[in-house]
Amino acid sequence: MVYHWPLADPSPPGLVWIPYWRFRGLWYRVGERATEGVLLDSTVSARRGVRAESHLGIRPQVVPFRMGPPAAGRVLWPDLSLGDAVAVSEARLEGGSAEPAPVRRLVGEVAAVLLVPFALERMDRGWGLSSLFPEGPDGPLGRAEALSLRKGLDEAFREWRPTFLALRCPECGNDLPAAAHAVGFWCGRCGRGWWPRGPRLMPLPFTVRPARGRDVRYLPFWELEVSARGLPLQSRAALVRWAVPYWRSPAADARRPSVVRIPAFKAHPRLFLRIGRNLTLADLPAGGLDRLPPAGTEVEPARLPLGEAAQSLKPVLAELAGAQHRKRAAVLTARLRVRRAALVLLPFRRRGAEWVEAATGVAVPAAALNRGRGI
Numbered sequence: 001m002v003y004h005w006p007l008a009d010p011s012p013p014g015l016v017w018i019p020y021w022r023f024r025g026l027w028y029r030v031g032e033r034a035t036e037g038v039l040l041d042s043t044v045s046a047r048r049g050v051r052a053e054s055h056l057g058i059r060p061q062v063v064p065f066r067m068g069p070p071a072a073g074r075v076l077w078p079d080l081s082l083g084d085a086v087a088v089s090e091a092r093l094e095g096g097s098a099e100p101a102p103v104r105r106l107v108g109e110v111a112a113v114l115l116v117p118f119a120l121e122r123m124d125r126g127w128g129l130s131s132l133f134p135e136g137p138d139g140p141l142g143r144a145e146a147l148s149l150r151k152g153l154d155e156a157f158r159e160w161r162p163t164f165l166a167l168r169c170p171e172c173g174n175d176l177p178a179a180a181h182a183v184g185f186w187c188g189r190c191g192r193g194w195w196p197r198g199p200r201l202m203p204l205p206f207t208v209r210p211a212r213g214r215d216v217r218y219l220p221f222w223e224l225e226v227s228a229r230g231l232p233l234q235s236r237a238a239l240v241r242w243a244v245p246y247w248r249s250p251a252a253d254a255r256r257p258s259v260v261r262i263p264a265f266k267a268h269p270r271l272f273l274r275i276g277r278n279l280t281l282a283d284l285p286a287g288g289l290d291r292l293p294p295a296g297t298e299v300e301p302a303r304l305p306l307g308e309a310a311q312s313l314k315p316v317l318a319e320l321a322g323a324q325h326r327k328r329a330a331v332l333t334a335r336l337r338v339r340r341a342a343l344v345l346l347p348f349r350r351r352g353a354e355w356v357e358a359a360t361g362v363a364v365p366a367a368a369l370n371r372g373r374g375i
Ligand SMILES: [Zn+2]
Pocket: 169, 170, 171, 172, 173, 174, 187, 188, 189, 190, 191, 192
């Protein structure tokens, strides 16, 4: 997605738009002793050599950015990948002080390109950029930066055309509930699940563990069937024995695959890992339905894409390892493979300040679920 800063007319002379990557999510540093998690909301220059490694002083969430590129001025397009921008931001966070953590993961990222306005003007004895928004990275251009800028401005104009999906159930024609950043939608009439695949909505692989009675809210989780080199994940029994050696799992677990359950909704970094750990260990009954129970069912939108769920595998496995040095070290170096992935909707009931899963008693604080919607 591309957004631009709302600039009042008329546009000043020398108007140049410089791209910044903006991303946010849960950022984990997993080490042999502990995991640190923070909420990250960061901007990084998306153009190599131009205002390199700078960030926007503004808080993008409080500015009414407009969708699409601006109408006037010259636009520089990103040439720095999102992955590279995340690496810049990670280095900024770790500072020069500490050793880089062995495993760093950004989970639940929402990325967009923000175009922000500068005026290219005479400064001192050369040229410089002055920002047309508060607290921007102003200042003269060095020789290398001037060259990079020149190169960017010489590039051909790029057309930007957004595609919009009609949010209508392909099965029954009912309107699907819209939710910001949702990766999947459930139809309130026929109970089918859909997710955008290219230009259209396709069936979403999911199961529901239905609960009887009312006042149920379904929360989405990714179930990732994992195999690993360097960790005993050959069966569910092996996974549980590794995580909690004194637990006795049922005999059938030796024949069940090892499945890690990751919340598909967002929550504070620590809570996110704890929910993942508890639900992975929880002995959930097998089976389920391939569509939602009829009308009136409340479903929390799935906002965490599958790729991001896979990113959080190591932090969740480290949480399962607990404080044990040797086990954590094994997680850090293990080579993981996701063999199968699907969404599962689990029924939660409100009990005081928490939502509690019907079959396992796993709890999610209601306030945390609300706050997570804004992450
Ligand atoms: Zn439908």
